[in-house]
Amino acid sequence: MDHAAILERITASMRAAPDVGEVARYIPELASVDPNQFGICIALADGQVFASGDADRRFSIQSISKVFTLALALGRFGERLWQRVGREPSGQPFNSILQLEHEKGIPRNPFINAGALVVTDAILAGHAPREVLGELLRFVRAAAGDEDIHIDEAVARSETDHGDRNMALAHFMAAHGNFENRPALTCGTYFHQCAIEMTTRQLALAGRFLIGGPRSGGLISPASVRRINALMLTCGHYDGSGDFAYRVGLPGKSGVGGGILVIAPGRASIAVWSPGLNQHGNSQLGTLAAERFAQATGWSVFG
């Protein structure tokens, strides 16, 4: 299979796409990004790496960070984590508070905002935010094999200034006894984890620990690999998860910065990036590119 040619064709096709979606507007730092960018990178299980387009531009990984904090939390707490957060698709937007009220402060899964806050709250307990963020960066850098991965402080500050919705979720869970730290402390840590900057290439490399098999590098257990992939497939795109599974057929996790990490178990880690978003808050061209890639390679977990 000529991976390089596949990526080039996809990039060319995305460059010509008439509708690139709209960039996230809720914080100024994200709103000012040029939507006419597209990058794709694939890191194969055998070590080969192919990239195309704007694969070396840095972007804010945002919710893709939830994959890394979940990996840390599963490593530390194992199955106990599920006492505080579920693992079911929510059928609701990423920032919805509705189910929390009916379900007594237990979020549906670790990839909606409420669930990700609980995960961060869990790994924060007993530690300073600085320590936890340091541990997270070490994990991401080790996974990517690249030390040049950092938090964009301007984005983190901007998210803090516009973080009322997440603060509401945090206080709501605290009211139900499902929070261990002060809401502002956990939210502050969460805003920083979301503000990690990576290139598409770095993200593809960092995702290799989810391929499974020898290339996973021992960062997490084989069982955790499967479980995180299962959660990515069922919950990784919020109320667009079913659509992504149907069209792409591979586990994926999107971020509002326009990135998507896609895993082809046993085969490759794929990263796509384009800042314009569709109505579910997932990258418009990124989703389309992932679909084209799956069609071109025939890769699908579903047969």
Next chain:
Amino acid sequence: MDHAAILERITASMRAAPDVGEVARYIPELASVDPNQFGICIALADGQVFASGDADRRFSIQSISKVFTLALALGRFGERLWQRVGREPSGQPFNSILQLEHEKGIPRNPFINAGALVVTDAILAGHAPREVLGELLRFVRAAAGDEDIHIDEAVARSETDHGDRNMALAHFMAAHGNFENRPALTCGTYFHQCAIEMTTRQLALAGRFLIGGPRSGGLISPASVRRINALMLTCGHYDGSGDFAYRVGLPGKSGVGGGILVIAPGRASIAVWSPGLNQHGNSQLGTLAAERFAQATGWSVFG
């Protein structure tokens, strides 16, 4: 891999399970089934078949029939089907009416009751129920390679007598213009499709068309295989779908009669059956057996 030994060990373990769940009570025919039964059967891509336990007792496939009607509908309507039904997990119980109100009569996916009614309504349009049920039986028999598969009329009648909830869903969608036949006609057809009786062995054989590759037998296209498996994985167990994906890691579809059809893409079709249900309405031992099977074989779509 010694499949026979794996099945025997699982069966022995299930025979010793302390909690077998409770049989469905909403219709008398299902309520009178002995919950202390368990069967498992695996049909490999290479043609080998292994069975254990009560694999040759007939049971009511109930919602597993939704997989077969979806296959018929995708074959007939292709992507147009998605104008009338979504493909997202609902995050709600199988018979919930809540989202229909917010979403103007378009059900979330074809595996919750509302969505399955739409699928049946679509393939019924312009035909008599008898014709449609005949076509469905021909499909199931061809898939199983077994002509001895029938509808249990007593179960169908009993479901009709206790079908108010489904009638409510049907009328509600009709009120939103998302129904082509009279609600009573479509519901009657639906109650009959749910009343198909099969053995665990027959179900495993019938599921081979979803393995993909040459063994799928050309009943549906490779693309449809992948799409149905994707829907089974994200939506096949209602609000327990995420849990099934996490624990089993394979696409599956459950029925309130206690059966579960599980697909290991490229490898096998697996059927398990035990009439006792857990709180989500899925077979208690069947789910557990599927999990044990996945652990024993190491089969998972997630790495």
Next chain:
Amino acid sequence: MDHAAILERITASMRAAPDVGEVARYIPELASVDPNQFGICIALADGQVFASGDADRRFSIQSISKVFTLALALGRFGERLWQRVGREPSGQPFNSILQLEHEKGIPRNPFINAGALVVTDAILAGHAPREVLGELLRFVRAAAGDEDIHIDEAVARSETDHGDRNMALAHFMAAHGNFENRPALTCGTYFHQCAIEMTTRQLALAGRFLIGGPRSGGLISPASVRRINALMLTCGHYDGSGDFAYRVGLPGKSGVGGGILVIAPGRASIAVWSPGLNQHGNSQLGTLAAERFAQATGWSVFG
């Protein structure tokens, strides 16, 4: 107080109103009514009657009929009625099915459609629809002191043909065990009660039994008078009830045919009619006229 002059001024003002709302479209019979009509009539406790505008044109009373069936049901079942229906504002549109799911088939109050269906179902049990409709017409005619009040069969048939939403509500309650008759039977009766035709004058006269005191004519007990007025005030305009209480300050019940029955306890029964509806499904000019009337008379239950 010069009631005649007040009514004339209001009628003149309504004739000049720029926005008369839109007539109900869901059945052809209501959709074809000319929206540029307005009538008002007041029946005082002392026996005087004043009318203005199109007060002698017949219209479909629709949901105002719920007041009369509630009066019959309270007379027959007393407080036992509240085992099957609540008496709280729903905070939802008149035809919502949402709360039924969370609240196990018990509708919030007797004035939303689900609750009115339960009331009709209760008075229907053990009787033929013809008998119950006969009893209802006798009650309404006795209250109005006018035998010339009838059911418009064309409207009743048309509602039956477009009755899927109410059929859904009925089947849903039946599924929860909160229905005594076949859904189609109760719905058929309900569609006929809604199709009663009255003039604005007849409606004002029929409403006198809710004034309380000697003019109530002994049709219902003083306690029932208070209770029905309480329910009209808190629930009579669906999710516009709070607004009506705030602006008008008197109990009222609207119908989708454009009529509103308003009660000034101890003083008068007032009927207004104009077929154009606002966004809550209540008469646009009728609501405005009721507000003007309350301002002009200073009548309010709130001081």
Next chain:
Amino acid sequence: MDHAAILERITASMRAAPDVGEVARYIPELASVDPNQFGICIALADGQVFASGDADRRFSIQSISKVFTLALALGRFGERLWQRVGREPSGQPFNSILQLEHEKGIPRNPFINAGALVVTDAILAGHAPREVLGELLRFVRAAAGDEDIHIDEAVARSETDHGDRNMALAHFMAAHGNFENRPALTCGTYFHQCAIEMTTRQLALAGRFLIGGPRSGGLISPASVRRINALMLTCGHYDGSGDFAYRVGLPGKSGVGGGILVIAPGRASIAVWSPGLNQHGNSQLGTLAAERFAQATGWSVFG
């Protein structure tokens, strides 16, 4: 009418009641109150005052304070207030966040917590909390004709320590742009207003401004009197408002400290207090006493 005898009979009856409900537990200061207390006081429009039971014990007025802040806000902003808060019954518990999500941060009415926070946020804008609380105390003292009314700082602190649910509501509205101050500032002010301590007698006297007519003392306009009473009747007891209207027939506002302010328009202001609560969070004996009082006097706004 022998008001003194009526109050004595009610008090004796309440002293013998078998079930006094349970005191609010969410903050320690309220949880430690003895539930076996009951007080009632009536302040007639003609100036007479009658009291019985523990009418001179101080208690925390909690949500009854919402009546006073609403009066201030209506005085300052008039109808403009309704751009930020609705006036419909919510059909939900007092602290629900559900509707805020569907309705873009506009609370249903000023008596649920979210709505009361908006009211406090409105009167706080541009002022220091100390000033606003001073203005509120001056209003309450003037209404009661009693300077000895204060805020219990221990209760206010305790509410702040357990205020996550209200903080969640505040941040959620801030996220929708419906908040003018920092959530912590408005919530702090709100917790202090709720911590006002009054006796049952003081509360009855303070409520006279809502009787209407000359005894209202000119604190607010006659139109505001009617409007606040309308809101108390439709929304004053959260999702128990319909029940209170049905059983008592008078506008009322309850607080989680066990107090209820009831208005008989044109006649009297009535206060009842007993710390035990029913399942809606309203005083168990207080509600019962209000119902007995309405029966004994025959007072009802509904005829």
